[in-house]
Amino acid sequence: MANCKYEWPAAGDRRLIGKSISRIDGPAKSSGRAKYSLDINLPGMLFAKSVNCPYAHVRIKSIDTSAAEKMPGVKAVRVIMGVGKEVQWAGDQVAAVSAVSEEIAEDAARAVKVEYEQLPFLVNEADFDKDKTAGRTRQAAELKVGDPDKAFSDPDVVTHEGHYGIPVITHCCLEPHGHVTEWMGPQSLRTFSSTQGVSAMPAQFAEALNIPANNVQTICRYIGGGFGSKFQMDAWGLASAQMAKDAGKPVKYLLERAEELETAGCRPSGFARVKVGAKKDGTLVAWESDCWGTGGPTPSGVLPIPYVLDIPNRIRRHTFILANIGPARAWRAPNHPQAALLTMTPIDDLAAKLNMDPLQLLMKNADLASEGRGKVYREELQKVAEMSEWSKYWHPRGDKTPGHIKRGLGVSIHTWGGRGHAGNCLVTIQPDGSVTAELGSQDLGTGTRTVIAIVAAETLGLPVEAIRVKIGDSHYPFDGPSGGSTTVGGVSASTRRAAVDARDQLFAAVAPGLGVPADQLEAVDGKIQAKGDASKSLTWKQACRKLGVKTVQAHGKNPGQCMLGSSGVGGAMVADVSVDTETGLVKINRMAVAQDCGLIIDMKTAESQCYGAMIMGICYSLFEEKIMDNITGRMLNPNMEFYKLAGIGDIGELKVHMMTGPGYDERGVIGLGEPPVISPGAAISNAVANAIGVRVPTLPVTPEKVLAALAKGGMA
Amino acid sequence: MKQKKEKLLSGKKEADGLTRRDFLKGAGVAVSGSILVGEAQAEANPAEGSAQVQGPGEVPVTLRVNGETRRLNLEPRVTLLDALRDRLDLTGAKKVCDRATCGACTMLMDDRPVYGCTVLAIEAQGHEVTTIEHFSKGGKLHPMMSAFVEHDAQQCGFCTPGFVMACIAFLKTHPNPTMEEVEKGLGGNLCRCGTYWGIRHAVLDAAKAMSAEAEGGLIHG
Numbered sequence: 001m002a003n004c005k006y007e008w009p010a011a012g013d014r015r016l017i018g019k020s021i022s023r024i025d026g027p028a029k030s031s032g033r034a035k036y037s038l039d040i041n042l043p044g045m046l047f048a049k050s051v052n053c054p055y056a057h058v059r060i061k062s063i064d065t066s067a068a069e070k071m072p073g074v075k076a077v078r079v080i081m082g083v084g085k086e087v088q089w090a091g092d093q094v095a096a097v098s099a100v101s102e103e104i105a106e107d108a109a110r111a112v113k114v115e116y117e118q119l120p121f122l123v124n125e126a127d128f129d130k131d132k133t134a135g136r137t138r139q140a141a142e143l144k145v146g147d148p149d150k151a152f153s154d155p156d157v158v159t160h161e162g163h164y165g166i167p168v169i170t171h172c173c174l175e176p177h178g179h180v181t182e183w184m185g186p187q188s189l190r191t192f193s194s195t196q197g198v199s200a201m202p203a204q205f206a207e208a209l210n211i212p213a214n215n216v217q218t219i220c221r222y223i224g225g226g227f228g229s230k231f232q233m234d235a236w237g238l239a240s241a242q243m244a245k246d247a248g249k250p251v252k253y254l255l256e257r258a259e260e261l262e263t264a265g266c267r268p269s270g271f272a273r274v275k276v277g278a279k280k281d282g283t284l285v286a287w288e289s290d291c292w293g294t295g296g297p298t299p300s301g302v303l304p305i306p307y308v309l310d311i312p313n314r315i316r317r318h319t320f321i322l323a324n325i326g327p328a329r330a331w332r333a334p335n336h337p338q339a340a341l342l343t344m345t346p347i348d349d350l351a352a353k354l355n356m357d358p359l360q361l362l363m364k365n366a367d368l369a370s371e372g373r374g375k376v377y378r379e380e381l382q383k384v385a386e387m388s389e390w391s392k393y394w395h396p397r398g399d400k401t402p403g404h405i406k407r408g409l410g411v412s413i414h415t416w417g418g419r420g421h422a423g424n425c426l427v428t429i430q431p432d433g434s435v436t437a438e439l440g441s442q443d444l445g446t447g448t449r450t451v452i453a454i455v456a457a458e459t460l461g462l463p464v465e466a467i468r469v470k471i472g473d474s475h476y477p478f479d480g481p482s483g484g485s486t487t488v489g490g491v492s493a494s495t496r497r498a499a500v501d502a503r504d505q506l507f508a509a510v511a512p513g514l515g516v517p518a519d520q521l522e523a524v525d526g527k528i529q530a531k532g533d534a535s536k537s538l539t540w541k542q543a544c545r546k547l548g549v550k551t552v553q554a555h556g557k558n559p560g561q562c563m564l565g566s567s568g569v570g571g572a573m574v575a576d577v578s579v580d581t582e583t584g585l586v587k588i589n590r591m592a593v594a595q596d597c598g599l600i601i602d603m604k605t606a607e608s609q610c611y612g613a614m615i616m617g618i619c620y621s622l623f624e625e626k627i628m629d630n631i632t633g634r635m636l637n638p639n640m641e642f643y644k645l646a647g648i649g650d651i652g653e654l655k656v657h658m659m660t661g662p663g664y665d666e667r668g669v670i671g672l673g674e675p676p677v678i679s680p681g682a683a684i685s686n687a688v689a690n691a692i693g694v695r696v697p698t699l700p701v702t703p704e705k706v707l708a709a710l711a712k713g714g715m716a
Numbered sequence: 717m718k719q720k721k722e723k724l725l726s727g728k729k730e731a732d733g734l735t736r737r738d739f740l741k742g743a744g745v746a747v748s749g750s751i752l753v754g755e756a757q758a759e760a761n762p763a764e765g766s767a768q769v770q771g772p773g774e775v776p777v778t779l780r781v782n783g784e785t786r787r788l789n790l791e792p793r794v795t796l797l798d799a800l801r802d803r804l805d806l807t808g809a810k811k812v813c814d815r816a817t818c819g820a821c822t823m824l825m826d827d828r829p830v831y832g833c834t835v836l837a838i839e840a841q842g843h844e845v846t847t848i849e850h851f852s853k854g855g856k857l858h859p860m861m862s863a864f865v866e867h868d869a870q871q872c873g874f875c876t877p878g879f880v881m882a883c884i885a886f887l888k889t890h891p892n893p894t895m896e897e898v899e900k901g902l903g904g905n906l907c908r909c910g911t912y913w914g915i916r917h918a919v920l921d922a923a924k925a926m927s928a929e930a931e932g933g934l935i936h937g
Contacts (some may be wrong), residue, residue, distance in 0.1 A: 026865035027857055029873030030880055032808025032848035039807035047802070102798060103791055174812045174820060174874040174908050224810070224874030225908050257813050445872030445909055608868045608914065615910025640813040640906060648912040649899035 004562035005504075006497050008599060009458065011665065015524075016458045018660065020604040023450040024464065025222075025443065034222045037194040038254050040180040046075050048240055048253035049105040051095040051112045052262075053087045056324040056633025057121035060085050060094065064113040068097050071111060073104040076243035076251070080235050086119070088297040089326045090634045091262030093235050098243040098251050123628035125294045125321040126165060126271055126698070137292075138320040140302045146313030151286035157277040159286070160350040165271035165698035166341045166681060168294065168325055169624040170261050172643060175224020177234060177264045178254025181205075181241040188215040189241055193233075194254065196226040197481030199423075199440035202474050204233035209241055221472040226444050228330030229265035231481055258638040265329030266626060268295030270303050270338030271698070274346040276311070282354055282361045284347070284368065287314035291342065294321040295328025303335050307343035308377075308415050308570075309368040325628055326635075330483060332613075333416060333674035337620070337681050341699065344412040344682035349695055352397045358686065359385055359394070359411045362572075369415070371568055376596060377413055380572035380659060383594035384411070387655045388574035398693025404582045406693075407589070410575050410686025414678035418597065418671030419567035420489020420558050421480030427456060427498040429506055429552040433544040435460060437498070438470040441479035441491050446673055447605030451488050452495050454601050459499035461523030462540060477555070485671025489565040490558050492601055492669045497564075498556025505552045510543045565668040571595035573614070573679035575687040576652070581710055584703030586688055588618055588652035591680070596659035598670035603658065610656040610676040617680020619646045622700050770838060777837050781806065782850040788837070796840045797821045797832030800847060808848035808877045819905030820878040822885070823847045829885035829904075848877040851884065859929065860884050863922035869914030875907040883919050891927055893919065 009017065028034040065077045076098040081087060087094065095112050099105035122136055152159055173194075180192040189211065195201050195218065202216035223230070240253035255264060270293040277286035287306045295301045299320035306314055351358035363381050367374035385391065390409060399406035426438045437456045443449045453467040460466075470476055480490055503523050511518040514537075516530040529537030538546075558564075576590040591614045600606045623644035627636045637643045681699050688706065689695045696709045771792035779786045779796075781804065788803050797814075800806040800823075812820035814833045821832035824846040851858035860883050863869070870876040879902070886893070886901045893901065898919050907915075 022865050023868060023870075025873075026868070026870060027852075027861065029870050029876050030861040030864040031852035031857060032877035032880070033852065034873055035807065036810075036874065038811065039801070041802070041805050041807070101791075101794075102802060103793060172908055174810070174818070174872065174906075223872060225872045227908075257815075445870070604868050608871060608911070611913040612871055612910030615912055616908070619910075639815060640817040641815070645906050645908065646910075646912075647906060648902045648915060651910075651912050654913050 006500050006562040006564060008564065008668065014458065016454045016464060018600050018603060021450060021454060021464060021602050023447050023605055024453050024469065025449050029222070036175050036222045036224050037178065037180055037192045037220060038175050038224065040192040040252065042180065042182055042250040045180070045250040045252055046098040046100060046243070046247055047102045047105045048096050048098045048243060048251050049102070049109040050093045050236065050255070050259055051109045051114065052259055053092045053094050053116070054090060054634070055087065055116055055118065056090045056123055057119040058087050058116035059119060060087065061115040061117050063095060065095060067113070068108040068111040071104065071108050073100045074108045075099060075247035075249060078239045078242050080239050089263065089324050091259050091638070093259070093263065096236065096239040096243065096253065098247055121324040121633045123323055123325050123633050124630055125269060125292065125323055126167065128271065128292050128321070133321055136322045138299045138322065140318035140320065142315065142317050144315045148286045148288050148313040148315045151313035152275065152277050152288070156279055157285055158280060158350070158354055159275055159277040160346060160353050161273070161275045162346050162349055162695065163273050163697055164342050164345050166269060166338050167699065168269045168626045169267045169331070169620050170626050170643065171225070171227045171229040171265045171329065171331060172261060172645065173225035173227065173229065176255040176257065176260040177230060177236065179237045179240050180250060180252045181244045182250035183244055187211045190217045190219070191241070192219050193237070194223050194230055195220050196223070196230045196442060196444060196483060198442045198472055198474050199478045200231070200481050201233060205237065205241060208233065208238045218474040219472060220442055223442060223444055227332045228334065228483055231483065257640065261638040261643055262635050263326055265331065266295050266326045267331035268301030268328050268338070269293040270301070270342055272305070272342045274342060276346045276350050278350055278354065280354065282351070282356050282364050284309060284311045284365045285313060287311040289316045289342065291316065292319040292321055293338070294323040294325060296326055297322050297324060298328065300328035301335050301338070303339045303342060305339045305343050307339035308413050309343070309365055310370055311368060324633060325626065332616070332677045336414060336416065336674065336678040340412055340414055340678045341681040341685065345685050345695065348410065348686040348689065355396065357394060359390055362411060362413060369570070373568065373570055376570050377572065380570060380594040380596065381413070383657055384572040384574050384592050387592035387594065387657060388576055388590060390574060393576060394690070397690055399691050405578050405580055406691040407576070407578045408687045408689065408691025410683045410688070410690055411572065412679035412682035412686065413570065413572045414675055415568070415570050416485060416675040416678070417567045418485040418489060418569055418674070420493050420565040420669060420671070421486035423479035423490045423494050423558050424477035425491065425494035425498040425556045426477050427495070427502040427554050427556070429502050429544060431544050431547040431549065431551065433541040434468065435462065435466060436468045436470055437495055438476040439479045439491055439494065440474050440476040441471045441487065442482055443471060444482050446487065446609060447602055448482070448487055448491060450605055451601045452491050455492050455495040456499045459496060460503055462526060485673040485675070487671065488601065489669045489671050493558040493560065493564040494556040496556065497560050498554045501554035501556065502552050505554060506543060510538060510546045513546060514538065563668055566598060566670055569595070569597050569670050569675050571675050571679065573676070573683045575680065575683035577684060577687040577691055579688055579691045579706060581692060584706035586622055586701050586706065588650065590653040590655065592655040593676050594657045594659060595672070595676050596664050597672040597675070598667035599665045600658055600660055601669060606658055606672055607656045609672045611654050613676035614654055614680055615646060615651050616677050618651055618684070620699065621681045621684040622646065625700055775838065778841055779837065779845060780843065781845045782847060790837050792836065792838050794837050795833055796835040796837045796845065799837035800832065806847050806849055810874055810878060812874070817906070818875070819882055820875050822878040822881040822905065824881065824885060827888065829882055848881050858884065859925040860918070860922040863918035863925065867914040867918040867921065869911050869918040871909035871911055875905060879905045879907065879915055883915070883922065886919070887923055887926060892923055895920070
């Protein structure tokens with residue numbers, strides 16, 4: 001795509017792209033001045049609280065809201081799940097109340113009386129009890145390639161069989177789901193929504209409320225975490241708008257912590273019996289898996305196993321279990337962390353059986369990766385081996401050194417798409433020289449604002465601070481939702497196209513005065529000048545003043561002309577752990593990742609994605625589980641004491657290497673949010689197995705499970 | 717600071733007739749229960765006798781917040797966090813776990829870090845409450861905030877104000893911390909995006925910057 005006018009600057013011409021630049025909204029966040037939806041306070045605003053169903057599966061027989069309605073300070077009550085409706089998980093919102101204070105709203109919610117008809121429920125699927133799951137299973141289409149039976153029957157093939165699993169976890173966004181809604185007129189609504197899709201939110205409210213979508217404005221300047229769970233208006237959003245209308249006052253309705261954990265999203269579980277076979281030299285030839293899992297009462301989450309490596313003979317069966325555990329929602333890299341665990345741990349066990357170094361086994365089989373990405377995986381495995389000092393610290397399974405602290409290393413690889421989403425950017429240059437970039441996008445904390453500023457600044461030859469980035473408002477040009485690592489690719493491309501066109505308009509305006517053809521001008525170092533002749537130049541301000549009373553505006557779209565991004569990334573990760581065989585406690589010593597994502601716009605926030613993903617991975621590898629109680633059907637840990645996350649002392653030393661330069665940069669911009677969160681489960685599980693000599697078959701790797709695995713067949 | 721505390725504890729009559737001292741007799745356990753990091757300095761007397769009953773309706777409450785006196789009418793059950801967020805629009809402290817686990821609502825009470833979700837507003841009377849807003853007055857960032865920006869110790873940013881406050885308080889008791897002390901001393905705050913790596917480095921850097929400033933006579937905050 002040479003000579004395409006929007007293409008990214010060549011490596012030597014990049015002043016800002018690829019450098020390590022601090023996020024532009026960092027000061028607003030670190031000073032506590034950034035306003036999230038939960039922080040919005042409007043005059044006369046009411047506070048809403050939910051009436052939560054305490055049962056896992058019931059039908060509603062009656063609801064009596066009269067006592068709540070009569071309470072002083074209560075201004076609106078709405079039934080969300082009416083009589084006859086079936087509730088599918090505990091904690092679900094049956095009704096909501098709005099009152100002048102949080103405390104009165106809580107009292108009023110407690111005063112709502114609901115009668116339920118109990119229905120049978122299922123909340124645990126790990127053991128796949130055929131009796132208990134009767135009528136609650138659905139089969140996914142079987143996938144079969146080659147002839148696995150024949151491949152396994154080859155006498156030269158070494159096989160390993162095992163059982164592995166990863167439980168349901170939740171998103172645990174620190175800012176809960178919800179909205180503040182305010183009617184601006186009889187048919188006109190404004191919402192302050194904690195959402196990953198600012199531009200898509202008005203249509204959801206409009207349809208539910210039967211008002212024109214153009215009359216709905218959604219604002220989300222800052223969002224306190226989403227991770228895939230915040231795309232929908234949700235029942236609480238609609239109830240908020242309805243109560244705001246009923247009461248004639250704005251309503252703040254964001255979830256409490258317990259309902260956030262019980263009802264705002266589940267990452268589907270994945271359990272599998274796996275059989276994997278390789279030749280004695282480690283060449284993988286056959287795979288068979290029977291997998292099951294649940295993401296809630298509807299089928300969700302077919303796991304793409306075997307993962308990354310398309311083993312030539314393979315068969316996979318998947319059973320969805322329909323359970324009353326909450327709603328499945330996309331969780332950072334949907335289905336991939338489960339698939340990585342269910343693939344990379346049995347392969348690691350097979351490597352142990354073959355007396356092979358698992359990193360070498362992955363190297364050997366890297367060409368089984370699709371799209372010819374074997375070379376990239378080899379480079380990344382090589383890099384991560386260096387970073388983790390693999391050759392120094394890896395040992396055959398079971399740390400034989402004396403004492404009760406055993407150290408081990410584990411490795412995993414991962415993949416993701418990450419093509420930029422569709423969207424628009426409007427760049428405006430004012431005669432006074434000020435520049436804005438407007439997009440109906442959102443910054444989840446990934447650095448979206450900063451990426452937009454860098455691209456516009458690079459294109460216009462200005463410092464990052466010169467660009468005012470306006471996002472987080474549906475009145476700005478439509479941009480896609482932030483999911484699946486699609487945002488940076490989308491906004492960088494639309495911003496680049498808009499900024500190039502805006503710059504060219506400015507060139508056209510100043511060219512006659514400078515006596516230089518417009519196509520011979522360049523924007524560098526805050527100046528507009530003749531290419532290679534700094535004597536013919538104007539400062540940015542002087543140039544913009546030539547616009548007179550006109551402003552320059554240019555609209556950029558994605559997709560559009562020139563290849564500015566692509567899809568398909570990989571990464572390799574190593575975990576280095578120590579396990580105390582007396583207490584079962586796993587400690588992370590070090591983790592390292594080598595990750596590619598095409599052309600990197602901001603190295604600092606890109607690396608942060610990797611650091612953060614490894615830490616989030618440590619959380620789900622060692623601590624997180626949505627623990628469900630078979631007797632009550634409820635989540636036992638809907639709080640942050642027992643729904644555990646890693647703390648600052650739990651993460652060890654982290655190393656990140658972004659693969660850049662020739663072979664990577666020319667692929668254009670590709671998303672990064674998901675991929676590095678995929679491998680930690682497998683890498684950590686493998687490291688534990690390497691340390692203690694036996695597999696802890698399921699995540700999280702808790703002390704209890706470590707001790708059980710050691711008791712079952714561990715080290716002497 | 718010690719002098720100031722004693723003055724506050726000296727038992728000036730409040731409008732409702734409850735003395736500071738009476739109040740603390742009943743509230744001592746809860747106050748010290750919300751200490752986060754650093755060495756606990758015994759402040760409140762152990763409970764002796766019973767506190768005067770307040771509520772259940774609204775009662776007048778006088779708070780000292782960021783050096784200003786704020787008068788409110790609140791039910792006694794309202795937490796300091798909710799009072800600041802819902803009534804005073806001081807939303808830097810975040811409400812996340814609402815039960816003293818995550819530290820997102822960390823603020824200072826008489827210079828000690830507390831979880832605002834686990835202190836009642838009425839308990840905070842007579843104490844100097846300092847929220848994160850205080851540390852960027854006039855638009856100038858506290859060195860800790862600058863260090864968070866520099867080390868990208870924030871992603872979604874929702875845990876960040878609480879972390880910044882915990883870090884500021886931590887450095888008051890550990891002006892030159894080791895990494896090990898950082899890992900232990902900041903264990904009372906949780907982050908979901910995984911920003912601990914940046915936070916570790918931000919704290920160490922801020923400690924250096926602040927001791928340099930202190931030597932130059934420019935003690936901030």
